[in-house]
Amino acid sequence: MSSIKINSSKTISNVFLAPMSGITDYPFRVISSKFGNPNLICEMIASKELIKKDKSTLLRAKKHTDNNNIPFLIQLLGRNPDEILEAAKISVDNGADVIDINMGCPAKKVTSGDAGASLMREPKLAVSIIELLVKKINVPITVKMRLGWDKDNMNVIPLSKDLESSGMSMLTVHGRTRDQFYNGLADWSYISKIKDNIKVPLIANGDISSIDSAKECLRITKADGVMIGRAALGAPWLPGQIQSYINDNIKQEDQPLNTICNTIITHYEMLLSCYGIERGNRISRKHISWYISKLNTTHDVKVFLSEIYKQTNPIKVKSMIKSYLLSNNEIYLNG
Ligand SMILES: Cc1cc2nc3c(=O)[nH]c(=O)nc-3n(C[C@H](O)[C@H](O)[C@H](O)COP(=O)(O)O)c2cc1C
Structure with a gap:
């Protein structure tokens, strides 16, 4: 299993880096693609703003732009069909x-505008x-959602069937x-019930933290692919590693x-060139801290x-990053 057909002509790989607002920006996407991340999705973009x-x-x-073979997915947020169409x-x-x-964002500032x-x-x-x-746009239209609003309103199955009938491709x-935000555990067995009800490719997401858990998630959900979010913070190579493990059985x-x-420094330089020195420095701090927190030191x-x-x-x-990482005998890589 390495690729999925999302319409009669388009095939894409089955491993995705999740869209994460404020994180999977242009620099992050480019860096993760250099490590073999096979699909790139931008963080959600408000249709109103894009217009x-x-x-x-x-x-x-x-x-x-450096590798046009990697499919690029733009995720749009909104509720006004005409605005979303224009943004699309x-x-x-x-x-x-x-x-x-985007039919899954739980943030109050999004749901209070009746989107996500x-x-x-x-x-x-x-x-x-x-x-x-589907009628007006000439590329596949896909959807990302949650199980429902709360445990009494888990309508992902009927809604996904309706969306499939409307032409949704994945x-x-x-x-x-939505009520859970990020609390509790992602319910992989519920995702398997969705798989029994739709024919379009289904991608499972939530709590995939390693290459082994990606494999386990695929076993439980029977999904066609996986999407990895928070586990890729400070580890932009993870989607590429998962891709080569689940598809080619190669454990990198x-x-x-x-x-x-070198990755931290390249990431840092890209942030400065995208956002300028002041903002780039500010944004870089969380990334540096994620990279460093993944090390065992x-x-x-x-x-x-x-x-x-x-x-x-x-x-x-x-130079501080280099001297911390390279002249420090007490750093080990997490196994
Ligand atoms: C900081 C942050 C920003 C996110 N932004 C988006 C977004 O823009 N669009 C979206 O569909 N999901 C967004 N998500 C949700 C993730 O795509 C993913 O569904 C969620 O984190 C669960 O996957 P994980 O357990 O692998 O992190 C965001 C999550 C986080 C933590």
Whole structure:
């Protein structure tokens, strides 16, 4: 199992890095693609904002250019069908190979505008959005959703059947309800029930933390593919590793320390060039902390991070990263 057919002509790989707002931006996507991540999805983009075509929103939807063979999915957020349609047209002009509609975001600022997971409470509207896009847009239309709004309203199965009848090409399900946000465990066995009810490819998402858990998730859910979110923070290579394990049975070695060091520095440089020095430095801090927290070290991580957070001179930041990672005998890679 390595690829899935999402319409009569388009085939894509079955491993996805999850869209994560504020995280899977252009630099993160490019870096994870260098490690073999086979699909790229941009973080959700509000249709309303994309229509305005301002520079910062277009940057969020920027397509990687160095490897056009990697499919690019643009995820749109919204509830007004005409606005979403306009945003979808701009996305296709921007190079999107697939348009994904967000029906799962639990954030209050999104659901209070009746978008994201709120669309699961308005099945007629959800269906009308997909019908319109399928009619007017010439690339596959996919959906990402949760199990339902709360445990008394788990409507993912009837809704996904309706969306399939409307022309949806693929469904990703995060195995929690909106009410759970990120609490509790993702319910992989519930995802398997969805698989019994739809024919379009189903991608399982939620709590996949390693290559072994990806395999276990596929076994339980019987899904056609997997999507990896938080486990890829500080580990942009994880989707690529999962891809080569589940498809080619190759278990890649952990990244050597100098690769991790070079990746952090490249990521840092890309953030500065995308966002400018001040904002780039600010954004880089969470990424540096995720990379470092994945290492097994007795060296004082907190002291290192607090020192690097104070530093804004890019040359000094890079040299601090290098000296912390490469001249430190007390760092081991997590097994
Ligand atoms: C910080 C953050 C931002 C997220 N942003 C998005 C988003 O833009 N679009 C989306 O569909 N899901 C978003 N999600 C949800 C993830 O795509 C994924 O469904 C969720 O994290 C569960 O997968 P995981 O357990 O592998 O992290 C976000 C999650 C996090 C933690």
